[in-house]
Amino acid sequence: MEYKFCDKTDMKAVAEMEEKYIECPWSENTLLESFGQDSYVFIKAEEDGILVGYGSVQIILDEGNINNIAVSENFRNRGIASGILNNIISCCKDRGVTVMFLEVNEHNVGAIALYTKFGFGKIGERKNYYKSGNAIIMSLKL
Numbered sequence: 001m002e003y004k005f006c007d008k009t010d011m012k013a014v015a016e017m018e019e020k021y022i023e024c025p026w027s028e029n030t031l032l033e034s035f036g037q038d039s040y041v042f043i044k045a046e047e048d049g050i051l052v053g054y055g056s057v058q059i060i061l062d063e064g065n066i067n068n069i070a071v072s073e074n075f076r077n078r079g080i081a082s083g084i085l086n087n088i089i090s091c092c093k094d095r096g097v098t099v100m101f102l103e104v105n106e107h108n109v110g111a112i113a114l115y116t117k118f119g120f121g122k123i124g125e126r127k128n129y130y131k132s133g134n135a136i137i138m139s140l141k142l
């Protein structure tokens with residue numbers, strides 16, 4: 001498995017995964033717009049040149065906000081999301097980030113377990129943030 005920065009041309013595959021796996025998916029246009037901004041970092045996991053996972057973070061001053069992380073269904077439970085998150089965190093450290101934030105659906109047991117494993121802790125909730133439930137706000141001090 002290889003972890004790399006995304007290219008602009010990866011946004012099509014990322015949009016397809018957003019559509020498949022994310023409750024409020026970003027369109028290819030929204031992804032391209034974000035990709036064009038210096039504050040956004042997109043990391044991909046590739047196997048044999050095929051994108052099988054991605055994650056993105058927006059860095060503003062010393063804060064990093066994780067947008068989404070997703071891994072293709074056939075490739076889960078192999079540590080790929082962990083690899084992506086490790087790359088995102090080290091990129092944040094390199095850019096002087098001191099605290100990271102994210103929102104996750106309260107029912108998303110897998111994602112909450114992943115973030116908890118990396119030391120993220122719950123700091124609050126946004127009621128009815130998603131159609132299917134509240135968002136849990138988590139943060140990690142670097």
Ligand SMILES: CC(C)(COP(=O)(O)OP(=O)(O)OC[C@H]1O[C@@H](n2cnc3c(N)ncnc32)[C@H](O)[C@@H]1OP(=O)(O)O)[C@@H](O)C(=O)NCCC(=O)NCCS
Binds near residue numbers: 070071108114
């Ligand atoms: C959440 C997701 C990204 C995890 O990807 P993954 O590559 O399977 O994750 P990893 O293999 O790196 O797992 C790391 C840890 O996360 C936790 N974890 C991951 N999936 C889990 C699940 N379904 N149930 C419980 N814990 C889970 C475990 O603690 C695991 O550590 P372990 O292997 O030592 O037990 C993946 O399930 C996914 O793409 N889900 C759909 C999209 C999504 O919900 N993204 C998060 C929204 S922000």
